[in-house]
Amino acid sequence: MTPFGFTAVVLGISFFAGLLGSLVGVGGGIIVVPALTLLMGVSIQKAIAASIVSVIATSSGAAASYVSERIANMRLGMVLEVATVVGALTGAFLADWVSGRTLFLAFAALLGYTAWSMVRPRGKAVEPADDPLADKLKLHGAYFDKALGREVFYRVSRTRLGLAVSYLAGVASGLLGIGGGVLKVPVMNLAMGIPIKACTATSNFMIGVTAAASAAVYFMRGDVLTFVAAPVAVGVLLGARFGASLMNKMKNASIRYIFVAVLVASSVQMLLKGIHK
């Protein structure tokens, strides 16, 4: 393969990764890492560095639209970010002490269970529980849903649970190098009672910040290859912009099912890593 061919293929794959990531609020590492290692023969270390860059690209590319359209809940994002960043720091410190295998397997099970929780039939929607902390932090939000053609108002509940899970999502991203989006979206949706579109948009808004901290580390170490990272970043940025223009027009159910597919794929990846470790 020529350098031009390599660049073109990586651009195409990354465009798809950015499109998918922007729709469901995850970083796209789930596509970028296997594509670079299995298809293009890049070493795992350099592929992970490129995927961290792709997380930032997805986040900034999509959040520019989500913030101005008010689908991303900025206040909620900022509050949960505190927990995520503290978690990521904890994870980075724990990384030398904890066995990878058990963690990967535990995460595979957790993601699988989460996927099931997202699709299982639920009873009548219950009125969200009162949450004085959410009131105090002014977390409740509203956005205009283009698929429904009306403004959607929502109340946030169980902020404490959301903070705890965001902390764990941060620990996971520090320990396992996975983006926290796969955990943040379900907890916002299932526990905190936030509509799926606001969850994926807010997750997109947040993941760039956590990734920026680790990207700097990879950059200093020299793991970010210009030849690989440039087409990844360009493809993902364009894909994320395109995805952000589509997301609000899609049905909630479609976004939910795409997210569940991503969860199942992540769960399988974690399982394989746990087995091969």
Next chain:
Amino acid sequence: MKSAREEKKGSEQVISRVLRSGVTTSLVLLSLGTVISFLTASGYRAGPGEIARLTGEAGTFPRSIPWFIGGLIHLDGQAVIALGLLVLIATPVVRVAVSLAAFARERDRTYVIITGTVLLLLILSFALGKTG
């Protein structure tokens, strides 16, 4: 006097603009750097083994600051790409800093503390990453 809602909308537009300009700047730099790398002799070659070279140690981002500055002055493709990647990585951090300023302008003390904490922790992790 502006209503609270308009104020809030204002800061959302500012943050959206920060993200948009960071994204556009890095897109331009990354594309420009890639095109330069394909067109110049010191850039990507077409021969066999070139992919292995570029995805191996030769493709490693050179860390010396004099190389970086010299490369930018001579419009070296690799240095332009490196600058584009730096802009991309810095964008979320700038976004947090701008949110902090926006909350301070709205005199929202709780959110100034929350956003300030995130910014401090980010700086802390940058510092730890450098030494670690």
